[in-house]
Every structure is written in C-alpha cells, then in structure tokens.
Amino acid sequence: xxxxxxxxxxxxxxxxxxxxxxxxxxxxxxxxxxxxxxxxxxxxxxxxxxxxxxxxxxxxxxxxxxxxxxxxxxxxxxxxxxxxxxxxxxxxxxxxxxxxxxxxxxxxxxxxxxxxxxxxxxxxxxxxxxxxxxxxxxxxxxxxxxxxxxxxxxxxxxxxxxxxxxxxxxxxxxxxxxxxxxxxxxxxxxxxxxxxxxxxxxxxxxxxxxxxxxxxxxxxxxxxxxxxxxxxxxxxxxxxxxxxxxxxxxxxxxxxxxxxxxxxxxxxxxxxxxxxxxxxxxxxxxxxxxxxxxxxxxxxxxxxxxxxxxxxxxxxxxxxxxxxxxxxxxxxxxxxxxxxxxxxxxxxxxxxxxxxxxxxxxxxxxxxxxxxxxxxxxxxxxxxxxxxxxxxxxxxxxxxxxxxxxxxxxxxxxxxxxxxxxxxxxxxxxxxxxxxxxxxxxxxxxxxxxxxxxxxxxxxxxxxxxxxxxxxxxxxxxxx
RNA sequence: CGGGGCGUGGCUCAGCCCGGUAGAGCACCGCGUUUGGGACGCGGGGGUCGUGGGUUCAAAUCCCUCCGCCCCGACCA
Numbered sequence: 437x438x439x440x441x442x443x444x445x446x447x448x449x450x451x452x453x454x455x456x457x458x459x460x461x462x463x464x465x466x467x468x469x470x471x472x473x474x475x476x477x478x479x480x481x482x483x484x485x486x487x488x489x490x491x492x493x494x495x496x497x498x499x500x501x502x503x504x505x506x507x508x509x510x511x512x513x514x515x516x517x518x519x520x521x522x523x524x525x526x527x528x529x530x531x532x533x534x535x536x537x538x539x540x541x542x543x544x545x546x547x548x549x550x551x552x553x554x555x556x557x558x559x560x561x562x563x564x565x566x567x568x569x570x571x572x573x574x575x576x577x578x579x580x581x582x583x584x585x586x587x588x589x590x591x592x593x594x595x596x597x598x599x600x601x602x603x604x605x606x607x608x609x610x611x612x613x614x615x616x617x618x619x620x621x622x623x624x625x626x627x628x629x630x631x632x633x634x635x636x637x638x639x640x641x642x643x644x645x646x647x648x649x650x651x652x653x654x655x656x657x658x659x660x661x662x663x664x665x666x667x668x669x670x671x672x673x674x675x676x677x678x679x680x681x682x683x684x685x686x687x688x689x690x691x692x693x694x695x696x697x698x699x700x701x702x703x704x705x706x707x708x709x710x711x712x713x714x715x716x717x718x719x720x721x722x723x724x725x726x727x728x729x730x731x732x733x734x735x736x737x738x739x740x741x742x743x744x745x746x747x748x749x750x751x752x753x754x755x756x757x758x759x760x761x762x763x764x765x766x767x768x769x770x771x772x773x774x775x776x777x778x779x780x781x782x783x784x785x786x787x788x789x790x791x792x793x794x795x796x797x798x799x800x801x802x803x804x805x806x807x808x809x810x811x812x813x814x815x816x817x818x819x820x821x822x823x824x825x826x827x828x829x830x831x832x833x834x835x836x837x838x839x840x841x842x843x844x845x846x847x848x849x850x851x852x853x854x855x856x857x858x859x860x861x862x863x864x865x866x867x868x869x870x871x872x873x874x875x876x877x878x879x880x881x882x883x884x885x886x887x888x889x890x891x892x893x894x895x896x897x898x899x900x901x902x903x904x905x906x907x908x909x910x911x912x913x914x915x916x
Numbered sequence: 917c918g919g920g921g922c923g924u925g926g927c928u929c930a931g932c933c934c935g936g937u938a939g940a941g942c943a944c945c946g947c948g949u950u951u952g953g954g955a956c957g958c959g960g961g962g963g964u965c966g967u968g969g970g971u972u973c974a975a976a977u978c979c980c981u982c983c984g985c986c987c988c989g990a991c992c993a
C-alpha cells in the first residue's frame with residue numbers, strides 16, 4: 437500500500453475525508469445507485485455501537501421502538517404546507533408496482549411525520565393515551581444533488597422519534613429532554629465530540645416545525661456540522677392529520693407533537709472531529725476493536741512461544757475489552773502497525789520474543805501516532821492498564837476537540853470581524869436581524885446562523901448587523 | 917441544477933492529440949527466503965477500454981447519446 441494513500445488535511449480537506457472513509461474501510465460509494473453508499477463492516481460496526489448507546493438512552497427516557505412503512509402515500513406529504521415545500525424537491529416516488537401504474541403514487545419516506553401522524557390520529561382518543569412516545573430505527577431517502585459519504589447521501593440510516601402530548605409545555609419538555617439527555621449526552625460522552633446546544637432560527641428550522649433545537653459540532657476545518665435535531669412540531673401536524681384527544685373536561689383538543697433524529701451523519705462528525713493525517717481516530721467507546729494485538733516472531737519456535745504468551749495475556753480480556761489478535765501470517769508487523777493505525781484502533785499491543793523474555797509488551801496509543809505514542813510496559817497488570825488508558829483517551833479526545841473549538845471560536849462585534857471569523861471557525865455575535873438580513877449575510881459570507889445557543893449572556897450588546905441593542909447571542913459559521 | 921475535470925485489470929494511472937498486437941506500478945495467486953514501523957526473489961492469473969449508437973477495411977483512440985464519479989457554486993439531516 438502506498439504511503440501517501442491519505443491526502444493531508446492541509447493539502448485538501450475534502451479529499452482527506454474521502455481518503456479516510458476509503459482507507460479505513462468504512463464505506464464505499466455505490467456507483468450503481470446514484471448518491472448512495474454501501475456501509476462496510478467497520479462502518480456499520482461503529483453505527484451499531486452508536487445505535488446501542490442511543491437506543492439505551494431513548495428507552496431510558498420512556499420511549500418504545502416501532503416500525504412504520506417505507507412507502508408513504510404521496511397525498512400525505514402534501515398535507516402540511518411548510519412540510520411539502522421543504523421536502524417536495526427531494527422525494528423519490530414509486531409510480532409503478534406489480535407491473536401496473538399505481539392509482540396513487542407512493543413516496544419513499546424522506547422522514548415519517550406524515551404517515552405516523554395518520555396512524556397517531558387513529559390511535560389517540562383520550563388524554564389517557566398521552567403522551568405517546570415512539571421511536572423507529574430505519575433508512576430514509578432524500579434525493580440530494582451533491583452527496584458525500586455519511587455527511588449527505590440519498591439514502592441514510594437514522595432513528596426518528598415521534599411523540600404526541602396533551603399540551604405545549606409537555607411537548608417542549610420532551611423536545612428539550614431529547615436534546616440534552618439523549619443527543620448531547622451521547623455525542624459528548626460517547627463520541628467525545630463537544631456540541632453547542634441551541635435553537636434554530638426561523639430560516640433554518642425543520643419544515644413544519646414550531647421550533648427546532650439542535651446540537652452543532654465544529655469540524656477540523658472550522659465548519660459546523662449539525663449533529664442532531666429535536667423539533668417541537670406544535671399543533672401543525674396534529675391539525676393536518678387530525679390528531680386529537682378528549683381532555684379531562686370532555687373537550688376535543690389537538691395534540692402537540694414532536695420529532696427528533698440523528699443519523700449516520702454522526703459517523704462523518706466522528707471522522708472529522710478526531711482523525712488525523714495518518715488515518716481514522718476512534719474514541720474508545722465507539723471503537724469496534726479497542727485493542728489489537730500484533731504478535732512478532734521470526735520462526736515457528738518463536739511463533740509458538742509468542743502465541744502462548746498472547747493467549748495468556750488476552751485470557752482475561754473477553755467481555756471487558758473489544759480486541760483482536762492479528763495472527764495473519766502473510767503480513768509483516770510493520771504493515772500491520774500501519775494498517776491498524778489507518779483504521780483507528782485506539783490501542784496496539786505488540787508481543788515479541790524479547791517481550792516474552794522480559795515480561796513486557798510494547799503499547800502504542802492511536803491519539804499519539806507513530807513511534808512517539810509507543811512505550812514498553814510490564815505484562816503484569818496489563819488489562820487494568822489498558823482499561824485505564826482507554827478511559828484516558830476518551831477524555832483526551834474530548835478535551836482536544838474542545839480546545840480546538842475554543843481556539844477557532846471568537847466573539848465578533850462588527851460585520852467585518854464576522855466575515856473574517858467565519859473563514860476559520862465559529863463567530864459568536866449579538867443578533868437582532870431579520871430573515872432577509874440572514875439571507876444577505878449567507879450570500880455575502882457563505883455562513884449561516886447555526887443556532888441561538890441555549891446558554892445566553894445576561895448582558896445586552898449591539899447586533900453585529902443592524903447595530904440595534906439586543907440580548908440575543910447567536911453562532912455564525914459555514915456549515916456542512 | 918449550473919460551470920469545470922474525468923471514466924482503460926481490484927487500485928492509481930500511461931496509451932487517445934496523429935485509428936492498426938491493450939501496458940506499467942501496486943494489489944492478487946504459487947513457491948522459497950523474510951518478519952520489533954508499510955520485506956524480497958522467481959513464476960503466474962486477471963481488462964467486452966463506463967453505456968448505446970455512428971464514421972471507418974479497422975475505434976481505447978474520431979463524432980453523438982446516455983450513465984456515473986470528482987472539484988467549485990446554489991439547496992439541504
């Protein structure tokens with residue numbers, strides 16, 4: 437394998453990203469299906485680990501999993517005005533089946549608010565049926581014009597939660613609970629990716645929502661990646677689909693609904709937050725293989741001794757560590773070192789004849805690439821040491837990402853400063869402009885308001901664009 | 917969807933301008949020597965040159981169609 441298989445970030449950030457996806461064997465562009473990818477074994481293993489962590493949190497907050505159909509009657513999509521406008525351009529339709537034209541075409545779900553709304557209207561009768569708290573794990577399709585593996589593909593995999601509540605306060609509480617207890621908690625604790633929790637502006641909110649909340653992360657090129665959204669849909673979908681209930685006073689009321697989702701895009705966020713020019717870097721909690729063992733030997737005698745030592749060493753790992761012993765006989769150790777580095781395995785243990793003699797192993801950590809991250813440690817107490825190191829790396833990656841974001845963030849008070857700051861990262865600014873102002877800024881700077889952070893300053897300042905006095909602080913950035 | 921670039925063994929590409937026997941490196945298979953940071957020798961297998969059409973005695977090469985990919989913009993989880 438050529439040494440220059442991965443373009444450096446400095447040379448071409450986009451190409452670097454594509455190289456990582458390919459070299460780490462996460463996914464492949466499915467050339468025969470426009471805009472789609474094949475998620476390969478390693479990529480899917482990461483997604484499964486993500487799913488498990490998210491699913492635990494979704495259930496811990498009282499939700500149950502269900503599955504709705506892939507196909508949605510086209511008329512359903514048309515029922516909520518803003519929703520139609522938002523999604524119409526990117527839906528794929530099924531117009532023929534069973535060898536005949538369908539009387540009503542189906543769309544392949546771009547999201548399931550409408551079909552779920554239809555069924556909720558049949559299921560909900562009384563306030564006693566509320567709240568209704570369901571989630572589904574599925575694939576969806578949006579016919580995107582420009583696609584990139586994980587970040588934007590025509591088909592992607594996600595979870596979409598859909599809940600119905602008796603009143604606005606309950607729906608709002610649900611929306612925020614998901615944002616904090618499920619999404620932000622998962623992304624920061626498990627992915628080691630720091631996020632800003634915020635509210636979307638009118639311009640950026642979900643089509644059909646009353647309010648959209650989001651978590652925004654900063655990638656290593658300073659651009660923002662929306663990593664999760666949670667929407668308070670108000671009564672918009674309830675009205676479009678007649679989702680009503682009878683309250684304690686025997687009055688018929690429209691429900692308040694929410695929807696929220698995170699997708700395989702998170703894998704893109706993971707790559708672009710932690711990885712380096714050597715390859716993928718995975719936080720230990722999401723690494724399908726946390727420790728790889730590379731045995732080193734020159735002949736069969738050495739092989740036997742070394743493999744016996746490896747067997748003893750790893751005996752207590754089962755169930756405590758996700759590990760693999762790389763006993764492939766046709767590749768040199770050096771090749772394996774590089775391969776596992778490219779694939780982002782957090783820790784590598786090398787066991788050779790000298791180690792067997794000295795009771796040591798060589799231990800390399802991925803967040804410090806090359807020989808620098810390598811040291812010799814005693815075999816005694818190795819398991820505990822590995823577990824400690826994994827925990828330490830998890831924290832170190834988060835801290836490193838946090839420091840990077842801080843370094844690339846700045847408060848700006850003039851439009852000129854804003855223009856300059858969005859070239860390198862997040863620009864925090866007081867804001868009291870209109871949707872039109874926001875569009876104009878996007879035209880001029882290619883940056884948008886990523887969110888209105890939930891933590892707002894107590895002081896007032898002057899709007900970076902209009903100069904009006906305001907207490908509202910927003911974050912501008914270029915985004916994926 | 918606009919502008920630009922590109923489709924040739926699995927991968928990266930040469931060949932195309934100027935039509936005439938499909939090539940290289942890496943990867944793969946076999947044997948042997950190797951193995952603590954991307955090993956080496958010898959032998960071997962593998963390509964309807966993206967698709968469809970046209971021109972020609974003859975097309976990877978020239979012309980048209982469609983499909984796909986990459987980059988830059990506009991739109992989006």
